[in-house]
Amino acid sequence: MKYQGLPRRPGRRRTATAVSVLLLPLTLSSLAGCSDDGSTAAPPVASPAATASGARCVTDPPASEEGADATPAATGAYARESGDKAAPRKKSFRAKKRDVSAVLVSGSGQVSTRDSKISKRGSTTSVDASGNHGLNAAALARDGGRLALSGGKLITKGKGATAVFASGKDARATLSGNIIKTTGGSARGVSASYGGEVGLTYVEVDTAGAQAAPVAVGPGGGKVTVSGGTMTSAGCGSPGVQTAGDVSVKGTLFDLANSEAFTVESGGSLSLKDVRATAAAGGVVLRGEDTASFSMTGGSVQAADGDLFSVRQAVADIEVRGGAELKTKGGALLRVRDKGIATFTADNEKLKGDVLVSNGSATLDLTGSTRLDGAVAGASLTLDGRAKWSVAKDSWVKGLELNSGASVADSIDGNGYSVTYDRSSSPGLGGRTYRLNGGGTLRPA
Known part of the structure; x- marks a missing residue:
């Protein structure tokens, strides 16, 4: 994707040095963060295991202590x-x-x-x-x-x-x-x-x-x-946006040194257009006991560590379009747990990473020329028209649907791996076993 430069801020010219700092790779060990008591201390460095488990440098949910909603006097x-x-x-x-x-x-x-x-x-x-x-x-x-x-x-x-x-x-x-x-x-x-x-x-x-x-x-x-x-942050658990309401962002740079990029809480929605974000501890977290939505058009989210999308409990609606760039050095493309329910829609995207459902459900709807390069474990997958799935390792899908004239031969590159599917959730496959392009098989579980 060719990224269109952000418009200049009127009336004030930002120096080249200031901009280049935002685009430098993150060096976590050299950054300082602040503890909750306001003191400055070296922050912990996020690791793949830590971010996948939800520990260390991931934003805490909003407080819900007794009396927290009482409006205090203000002066x-x-x-x-x-x-x-x-x-x-x-x-x-x-x-x-x-x-x-x-x-x-x-x-x-x-x-x-x-x-x-x-x-x-x-x-x-x-x-x-x-x-x-x-x-x-x-x-x-x-x-x-x-x-x-x-x-x-x-x-x-x-x-x-x-x-x-x-x-x-x-x-x-x-x-x-x-x-x-x-x-x-x-x-x-x-x-x-x-x-x-x-x-x-x-x-x-x-x-x-x-x-x-x-x-x-x-x-x-x-x-x-x-x-x-x-928008920049240095402290642990300080995503660029944390919302339980409606937030829309256009043409903004985010650099988050010790946090996930964005967090959407119960009842929240976040819409991004031509936004570029680099983060240390994952991409987008959607969580809570209610609905949470995220949409992204163009731009990029790059995580030095952790999952690109993490759904926990929430009924999450995720949409990615317009050539958005999504990258992580470690972690899944989408991870669903804690009884989360995720609907993931991508149009004309290049997606790389695994889709992992450990406790919950996920439905992926890939349209246009979208290509998914990764493994799928426990999710349902719909491939429409020119959309393709390149299997990265042995996978199993709850349901597999091919729309708009798509076929198994044209839509799935097996790369020598085995894919199993649930017969009752994939009626269009007729319970048959298929040979996949590049080797491997698609067969009923």
Whole structure:
């Protein structure tokens, strides 16, 4: 796939050095991460066994402790509850006390400012309240408040000190051309919850703490849209996006030094277009007891380690199209476990890696000129038209269906391996045994 370059951020020329850093191969042992208490320490290095088992440097699920949904009181060094206020350009907003935001907008209040600096020091008294409602965030739009930030910087130091948070119905924050840096554990870049919305245009986000995703949507749903910009994280368990709501991203670079690339929680959806992501501990995780969806058009996800797609419990819908590039140095293309249910659709894609179902179910629908190079264990497979499967080792499929005039001879390269199928789930095969192209057989179990 020929990747079209990202559009330049208007009004500010990024240096060649800054861009090249994002594209360098990951060197895990040389990177520093932050522990949950905000201290900096060398992070553990993810291994294939660790990431496959869900341990080490994989993002924890959102907190669900008793009372975590209770809305905490919030205070701000600069607060506005009603009216429209355009703050002066290049203004400085600061907060150092625990649980106090530098800027707080709520009710019918509206605040807009250009080229200002918003800084927050101090840790939260409740990581749950910070992750769910934005307590201790540098800039907090809450319960109808509107916040517009153009240019400028947002810097936070402290546990639970997310840079920008929109929480509650009609709460909105829009950012354009900003730079965000957070260094504490559980200090995300931007976040939304309970119907809040955040919009980013050419924003640079850099997080250093553990459990500190650059983009997050917490409980109660919410919406985040991202266009352009760069997102980097160094801490353990800090994927580029962690969402239980709706997130759409277009033309953005992600570099995740000690985490999976993206995590979609129960009820969440993530849509990517022309997004490029490199990650240390796997690609996309979809999990929880409800539905979770992921779609990708063009772009790339490259994992230094771990599975490209991991489904745990969730009823997951995965779509890949437009020549998206998917690569991992170790791990499966798709792994389903913990009673997960996965539907994987690929159109005109080149897929490499195994499809492994240990406890659950998976259905792969390959269309157009899609080619799968790998083994399949326990999944159902539909090959449509020109789609092909090149078998990488002995496999078994629950169901095998050939559509649009496809045939066993044209659609499957055996490469000397044996493939077994479930007779009742593959009625079109008639219970017969077939010789495969390149050697090997397809036969009923």
